[in-house]
Amino acid sequence: MAMLVLEGEVCLCALLFPFLCPSLVDAQQYFLPLKWPRECGPREFFSSTEFICRPCGAGQQRAANGLSCICKPGYRLFRDYGGANITCSACNTGEAVTQDGWDCIQCGAMNSSTKILSNGKCACHNANEILVERTQNGKLLNQAGCQLCDAMPMAYTWPNSERNLCAKCGSSFIISAKSCDCSDLTVADGLCFSSSASVDARIDFPLLSLPIAVTSSWFAEHLLGARLACQNFRNTTACQALGNMCVMAMGSLRATSGPCQILLHIGTSSTGSHTNNIPTWPVGLPWIYYNHPTLPGDTRPILEAMALPNTFSTWDTQKRRLHIVLAKYDIQGNFLGYGKADGGKLQLCSDTASRIDSAYIFGTTYRQMCSISISVLQSHFPEPTFFEPFLEFEQNGQLHLYALPVLNLNLHDSFGTFINQGSDRRRWVLMRRFLLVDAVGGLGVPSSHLLRFVSSLSIFVTLVPGETLGRIFPPLLSLRYSEIDLETAGSDSMVQVSFSVDYSMKQGENQRQTDIALAVLGSLAVLHALQKTVSWRRRQGLHLLDLPSVVNFLIFFAGLLANVFFLVAFGTGLYWLIFYKNQQQVTVLLPSEQEEMSFVIYVSCALGLKFLQILHLLIFQTSVDIFFLDWERPRDAAEILAETSQTSMSEGARAKSTISIWRTYFVANEWIELQTIRKLSPALHILLTIFFLQVIGFENLALREPTPSLLPPLDTDAACWSRILRFGVCTSVWIVLGFLQIGLHSLCYERFIEDKIRQFVDLCSMSNVSVLIFSHCNFGYYIHGRSVHGRGDASIDEMYTNLKKEEENRCSCRGLLPNADVQTFEVATSINMRRRFEAINQTPAVVVPARLNGQALGVVEQNIQSYHIMNRFLSAFIDHAYKDMDYIVRDKTTLEKVLDMEIQEPLDKSLFYNDPRHSFSRVLCYGHSSTLLLFEMLLFCVVDLASQDLVLAAVITYFMQAAFCSIWQSLGKRNLAKKTLVDKRFLI
Incomplete structure (x- = not known):
């Protein structure tokens, strides 16, 4: 009973399954068993329409390809519709299947030359016989017989490859054996040769990586025949095949009996003429070698x-x-x-x-x-x-x-x-x-x-x-x-x-001209470096040759040599950019990639030398002696009483009589901000360069393709870049944009919006603070900031009143001399003045800790005392209070301006040179904008030449200049706190 219930449940599930899970039933129809043709049995074939193995019919077996059936030996075809759809019928005992497989036939008497092979077909015993099964009109004979081919003169026939027809034998058999039978002679590649023609032929295939060879099946089968046919009969195809085997052997001459040596031997033993009078091209032989391989000579x-x-x-x-x-x-x-x-x-x-x-x-x-x-x-x-x-x-x-x-x-x-x-x-x-x-x-x-x-x-x-x-x-x-x-x-x-x-x-002439340019400009660089060294020594007050002089000469020369390398590289790039891209008849070509390496070395050397110059500039600007001279004086009691309308001074009034330090701190912070400003924006300049090179398409002018186009031609998009053209394009765009930005900044921005250098000079005047900068021991710059109103610590009413007076010319000029507006000077100090300055400045400033204690208070008092002594000394010096340390004001001569060197030495009196051009910017990045621009350009170009990636070059250049700017400000702030005796905690 339980079994009946179970069977009923199974039947019910089977009936309900298609309705409960229709998707699984449908999917099952697309599942096929994986079956490979090789897995089919000997009496099975693989059905390519069903992808399964099917059995062959009676009297059949699987074909060699495994995809159909054929009749077994002893069976003939009765019906054939292709594939497995055939019908086979067995032949009678003693009968064989005809060659075409459709009939049965007797192979003749036992003493005849015919025999039955294992495949159930008749065959002839002798090699020079053909099997005859039908008459000429196709009627089947009663018995198969063998017909002897006539291999002797006048006939020269021999069984064909299917041994069913007597065909004319080859010419090599006729010539060598005078018969179609070459059993006693040499057969090579289907050709017959005399025994004396059998010579050695290497069938080795030389390897490229090792001095050994492997045996080549192709050479073993065809080399000897090709040699003999080419040598004996000048067979065109055989000679060409022999030449091909020489090429397959890489033209190697190592094997004495290799295809190349064989070909050369046939050519040299030929007494005929040469094709087109070319010695290495004998008539009838392929032209394999352009020049003689054993005696190549100059190519x-x-x-x-x-x-x-x-x-x-x-x-x-x-x-x-x-x-x-x-x-x-x-x-x-x-x-x-x-x-x-x-x-x-x-x-x-x-x-x-x-x-x-x-x-x-x-x-x-x-x-x-x-x-x-x-x-x-x-x-x-x-x-x-x-x-x-x-x-x-x-x-x-x-x-x-x-x-x-x-x-x-x-x-x-x-x-x-x-x-x-x-x-x-x-x-x-x-x-x-x-x-x-x-x-x-x-x-x-x-x-x-x-x-x-x-x-x-x-x-x-x-x-x-x-x-x-x-x-x-x-x-x-x-x-x-x-x-x-x-x-x-x-x-x-x-x-x-x-x-x-x-x-x-x-490119020999171009390289020679480049070498001449380097030699000439390099010599000028040496002379200029000597002149700069002489100027530096005079400003340092040196009279004897010493190690610092040699070091500075090398640094000056490095910077100038960087300029030389850049000028030569830029001129080279510009030359090729103009003449290569602007030619109709192609008369000049770019240097090769190997020849461009010297150019890349020039650019790399320029970058390395310019980097040394920038490091020297960084050390130079962050180690100058600088002092802020405060002209402010305490107000007397009468002024305070007049301002406060009181009859006696209170404690608050007495506190008001002290001098405020905030003006000096404010000027010092403005100087820090001024240290890294430039005549252009590096970030904007880099963005504009990328825009013009990649977006506008100037980069495409650097392709090694003679037609000038900002868009790459569609049919030359596989052309590669030229380093010389790439440098020429990048530097041209960089320089044009740089000078354009500097020109707009100088002519428009500084004139109509703001001029930070002039604003700083004005700030010094309004703050009643002068700035003395010593870039060298005996040379520096002076910004005269003494207020024409006598006081800089003024209320807002007094400030506006003073400015109105200046606008209406109701006060004196701001200059150092009476009725003069020049406030900036180049200073060449006398020995006495410099000694006095160094004596006061011997006590170095000490960094004050964030929290004051007893020891820290002593440090503060020491710094304050040094500050007041230096301030009084410099104030007296400017006011001509020291007769032994006096100075005179004059203009620089034209020669001194050109050479940037003071010809007259300040022996007794210091010299103040009028400087309306604000040359004190030389101790700022502002005064070296072109040098920084050149360094960043070289860095950009070197990275681009190495990576062929403009964006990567732009990113590296931007972060490099940002890092230099940060370091510049940090070191400048440290030097300012040390040299000006201004507390570093008040420097922002």
């Missing part, structure tokens, strides 16, 4: 002796392309015809048609690199195709071809040396024929399998120098091969391949 007559008649232009669409033509051969030596190199014939990397064909636009340096799988190489090149390159040109209305040389970098000489990898052109062996991929020659015995491919193919084009027609020397194809063992590497392994086109011309 310059081949590469540089003759200028091709082609003229190239950047504007004419017909004359702006390299028309390279390829003669093609298959591996058997058959000529496949001519074809243009366009369309990627020489490029293994796949790409768009425009990118591929842009390789042959004249003057465009082209680079293409990719990773490609081994399976793709095998599928695209199952057998190698051999090429001979030509350059097409027109002369007198007739098209001609010029044979181009090929430099195989993997060619071995007889000693196993890669002679073509050296720079000595006298040892180069140039070839004519090459291949791209070889998947046949490396098939070895018993199991080696090497795949050889071109890993690098370069076309070098050299322009004829000193011409205006745009002619070239014969281009050179340079190839480097690599090989991979397919036994160890999978078919999905990736290999790197590259293709490039390089243009060059002799």
Whole structure:
């Protein structure tokens, strides 16, 4: 009973399942069992329509491919509709199946020459017989018989490969054996030769990486036959096949009986003439070597002796392309015809048609690199195709071809040396024929399998120098091969391949002019550095040569030499930018990437030397002696009583009579802010540079492509960058934007909005504070900030009243001299004044701790006392109170302004030079805006040349200048607190 209930539940579930889970039922219909054809049994075939194994019918067995059935031996076809839809019928005992498989036939009497093979078909015993089963009209004979072919003269017939027809035997059999039977002679590659023709032929396939070789199946099967047929009969196809095997062997001369040596031996033993009078091209043989491989000699007559008649232009669409033509051969030596190199014939990397064909636009340096799988190489090149390159040109209305040389970098000489990898052109062996991929020659015995491919193919084009027609020397194809063992590497392994086109011309004259410019400008830099050193020594008060003088000379020279390197590099970049991009007939070409390395060295040296100059400038500006001279004096009691309208002084009034220090602190903080201001905004300048280079497209002018365009041409988007052009474009944009920004800042911003340098001078006057700066021991700058109103600590009413007086010219001028407005001076101090200043300044300022204690109060009192002594001394000095330390005010002579050097030495009196140009900005970044601009430009360009990334260069340059600005302010603030005796806690 329980079993019946269970069976009922199962049946109910089975009935309800399609309705409860319809999606699972539908999905089940798409499930297929995985079955491989190799898993089918010997009497089964794999049905490609059902993806399952099906049994073969009666009297049938699986075909070799496993996808259909065939009749078993002893069975004939009765019906055949393809696949497994056949019907087989058994033959009677003693009968065999005919060759076509449709009938049964007796094989003749036992004493006849016929026999039944294991496959159930008749065959003849003798090799020179054919099997006859039907009459000429196709009627089946009662018995199969054997017919002897006539191999003797007048007939010369022999069974064909199917042994059902007597065919004419080859000429080699007729000539060598005088018969179709070559059993007593030598058979090679299907040809018959006399025994004396049997010579040694190496069947080794040389490796590229090791001085060893593997046995090549292709060479073993075809080399001897090709040699004998070429040597004995001058068979064109055999000779071409022999040349192909020489190319497969990389033109190697290491094996004495290799294909290349065999080809050379046949050529030298020939007594005939040479094709086109070329010594290395015997008549009837392929032209494999451009120059003689055993005595190569100098290749310059081949590469540089003759200028091709082609003229190239950047504007004419017909004359702006390299028309390279390829003669093609298959591996058997058959000529496949001519074809243009366009369309990627020489490029293994796949790409768009425009990118591929842009390789042959004249003057465009082209680079293409990719990773490609081994399976793709095998599928695209199952057998190698051999090429001979030509350059097409027109002369007198007739098209001609010029044979181009090929430099195989993997060619071995007889000693196993890669002679073509050296720079000595006298040892180069140039070839004519090459291949791209070889998947046949490396098939070895018993199991080696090497795949050889071109890993690098370069076309070098050299322009004829000193011409205006745009002619070239014969281009050179340079190839480097690599090989991979397919036994160890999978078919999905990736290999790197590259293709490039390089243009060059002799740059000796340009390099000589560059060297002359460096020598001349470098000599001027030495003289200028000596002049600056002399000026520095005079300002330092030195009379004897010492180590600091030598160090400063080297630093001055480093900065000037950086300018020299920059000027030469900038001139070079600008020259190529103008003349290379503005030519119709191509007469000049850019230096090669190797020749550009000297240019990169110049720019890098300029950056390194300029960096030393910036470090020196940083140390110089953050270590100057500076003091804020306060002219403010305490008010007397009468002034205080008059202002307060009181009859006696209270405690508050007495406190009012003290001098406020806040004016000095305010001027000191303004000086700190002034230290890093410049005539341009670095961030804005960098943004504008990136905008013009990348957004507007000036960067595209740096392409190695002779047509000037801000937009990259669609057919040259694979062109690479030129470092020289890139530097020329970047520096031109940088300099133009820099000087434009500096000019707008000087002419517009400072004149109509604000001039921070003049504002600082005005602030000093309103604060009644002067500034004395010593950049050198005996030289510095003075800002006269003494108020014409006698007081700077004034109320708001007094301030406005004083300003109104100045506007109405009801007060004296602000200058140091009466009726003079000049407030800034260059100061050359006497020895006495400097000694007195240093004596007072010997007590260094001590940093006051944040919380005062007894010891800290003593430090504060010491600093205050030193401040008051220095303030009184400098006030008295300016007021001519010291007769032995007096000074005179004068203008600098024109020569002194040009040389930036004081000719007159201040022996007894100090010299104050009127300086309306505010030269004190030299101790600020403001006075060195051009130097900083040049350093940032060099940094930007060097980073860009190294990375080819403008954005990265911009980011690094911005953060570098920001870091320098932060360091500048920090060190400047520290020096200001130390030298001015102003408490650092009040410096913001």
